[in-house]
Amino acid sequence: xxxESQSAPRQTLSYLPELVQRLSEADRxxxxxxxxxxxxxxxxxVPETMAEWVEERFGDVAAVETQQVVKITNRITLEGTLYxxxxxxxxxxxxxxxxVDAAIESTRGGPFCxxxxxxxxxxxxxxxGKHCLTASNVAKYDGYHxxxxxxxxxxxxxxxxxxxxxxxxxxxxxxxxxxxxxQAKYFFLMWNxxxxxxxxxxxxxxxxxxGRGMHYARVEHWxxxxxxxxxxxxxxxxxxxxxxxxxxxxxxxxxxARVIASLTPVKDKELLVISPTRWIHNEDAIKAISAAxxxxxxxxxxxxxxxxxxxxPLDVAETTHPLDGSKGWEDWDGFPALVxxxxxxxxxxxxxxxxxxxxxxxxxxxxxxxxxIRALSGAS
Numbered sequence: 001x002x003x004e005s006q007s008a009p010r011q012t013l014s015y016l017p018e019l020v021q022r023l024s025e026a027d028r029x030x031x032x033x034x035x036x037x038x039x040x041x042x043x044x045x046v047p048e049t050m051a052e053w054v055e056e057r058f059g060d061v062a063a064v065e066t067q068q069v070v071k072i073t074n075r076i077t078l079e080g081t082l083y084x085x086x087x088x089x090x091x092x093x094x095x096x097x098x099x100v101d102a103a104i105e106s107t108r109g110g111p112f113c114x115x116x117x118x119x120x121x122x123x124x125x126x127x128x129g130k131h132c133l134t135a136s137n138v139a140k141y142d143g144y145h146x147x148x149x150x151x152x153x154x155x156x157x158x159x160x161x162x163x164x165x166x167x168x169x170x171x172x173x174x175x176x177x178x179x180x181x182x183q184a185k186y187f188f189l190m191w192n193x194x195x196x197x198x199x200x201x202x203x204x205x206x207x208x209x210x211g212r213g214m215h216y217a218r219v220e221h222w223x224x225x226x227x228x229x230x231x232x233x234x235x236x237x238x239x240x241x242x243x244x245x246x247x248x249x250x251x252x253x254x255x256x257a258r259v260i261a262s263l264t265p266v267k268d269k270e271l272l273v274i275s276p277t278r279w280i281h282n283e284d285a286i287k288a289i290s291a292a293x294x295x296x297x298x299x300x301x302x303x304x305x306x307x308x309x310x311x312x313p314l315d316v317a318e319t320t321h322p323l324d325g326s327k328g329w330e331d332w333d334g335f336p337a338l339v340x341x342x343x344x345x346x347x348x349x350x351x352x353x354x355x356x357x358x359x360x361x362x363x364x365x366x367x368x369x370x371x372x373i374r375a376l377s378g379a380s
Contacts, residue, residue, distance in 0.1 A: 011249055011370045013070055013083050016263075019248055027247040030240055033233070035263060036073040041066060058086055072263050073362070076225045076237060079264045080362035088366035100303060100347055104154050104194075104202055112203035115149040122146055124176045129169035131162045137207065144177040144184050144210040146170075155193050155204035156297060160290040166191075167289070170208045171281045177210045178314050186211040188219070189280075189309040196304035196344040196353070206307075210314075214330075219310045227331055236334045238274055250369050252377050257288035259376060261369035267353055268343045268367035269300060271376065275337040280309055285337065292341055292376060299375035304344040311337040343367070 008022070009015035017039050020031050031037075046054050046061050058064050064086065073080035111118035119135035122144070127134040131152070137145040148170050152162065167189070174187040191206045192198040199205075214220055229237040245251040245260045252259050256276035261269075271292045275285035289307075296302035312332040345353040357364050 013263075013368045013370060014068055014085065016070055016072070016248075023247055027244065031244050031247075034074060034076055034237075034241060034244055036075055037071070039068055039070050041068060043067075071362075074264045076229050077222060077264075078225075079266065081264045082357070082362050082364045083366070083368075084364075085366055085368065087364065098348065101154070103347075104156070107202040108153050110201065110203055112149050112201055112205060113153060119147070119149065122173075122177070124180050127169055127173045127176060129165040129172075131165045132169050134169065134173045142209040142211050144181070146173050146177070146208050148173070148206040148208065150204035153203050155199075155202070156303060158204075158293065160287070160294075163290045163293060164286045166206055167286055168281055170206060171279075173208060174210050174314065181210075181212075182315070184210045184212050185313040185315050186213075186215040186219075187309070187311055187314060188216055189307075189311075191305075191307035193306070193344075194304040194347060196347050196349075197306050198344075215313065222310060223330070223332065223335055226335060230334060238334070238336055238338070242274060250373050252373060254288035254291050255284035257284040259288055259292060259373075261373035261376070263369060264363070265365055265367075265369065266340070266342055266363055267358065268345070268365050269296070269302065269369075269372045270340060270342040271372065273339040273341070275339075278312055278332075278335070278337055280311055280337040280339065285339075289339055289341075295376040295378075296341070296343065299378060300343070300372065302343045303347050305341060306344060307339060307341045309337065309339050 009018035011019070017037060020028060020037065023031060044065055044067075046065055051061055054061050054064050067084060067086055070083040071080070072083070115133050115135050120138055122134070122136040129148070132148050132150050135147045135149055137147055148166050150158075150162070150166065152158065170189050171187075178185055187208065187210055189206060189208045193204075194202065209216075215223065226237040229235070229240075233240075242251055242258050242260060245263065248263075250261045250263065258274040258276075260272040260274070262272055273285065273288045273292055275282060277285070280286075293305075293307075296305060312335055313330070
């Protein structure tokens, strides 16, 4: 935990180096085992002709002429973030001033409003939930690629009971697909909420796939890195990741699930929900996911987001190691089910939130994870 001091640094990412220095020796050592951290200073000169504009936009010319950038890299997963709060004040072209709810309402009456007749079904049929119905994706990117189509048209109108039903229905779909093809076992669940999140259809829906061969690349990358971490340090990576974030005040618990405001978010306001079990379909994990989504909507004003599930294959062996050396065996020991949720930005902004830096270098963010975790703690 961070120790007390009369000159305690502010709980903000700009002061992360100072906050880390105030950790206990054990927690500080653990932090640097997982993360590389440095703070650099950028300088520029604002001409007098720009001073008024800079003050209106950023509040202070001096803060623009001398900027602090915090650079954090996760040594295990090799995900990195460049944080500068000034980037949140950059001018953005706005497509229109259209009311978002009105824009969503204008799409009512499309195919997902009539899923029984205007969407295809999987070869094993549909799975019905209390608030949703599954369909088969008409343009697949894996052999088993389905949809959870919500009864509620507006994807921003959700309750805990609805979120719970969507997740449980998706998992039932995965079990049915696996019963048809037991070689398909790698379940991936995603929610692209609205157009900035990549949704091609506005009507509320999730997508899920069940893959063969090996897990999807980023899930498999996390599995392998967590395995190497365990072999190198004799410790569970996810336990240590939570411990470091909790020591800095960047984690909380919702029931038995743990929630982290990531120090290396893939983009702004990323939250990581870690299930208390190896599967996501348990009440504590679902409550934490729902709490995170409600904090996004109510406290943080997020309108478009992505949600993704990282989970072990459906029929992974429960033993810690196979003595017979069976071909294709994968070590998922200690890998919990976890969900990543990230904000995708202003729905009316013309600019995309992802560019070359995010695709090929490190993510650039302006949101502070300390603000994100405070919003979640206040909402849950």
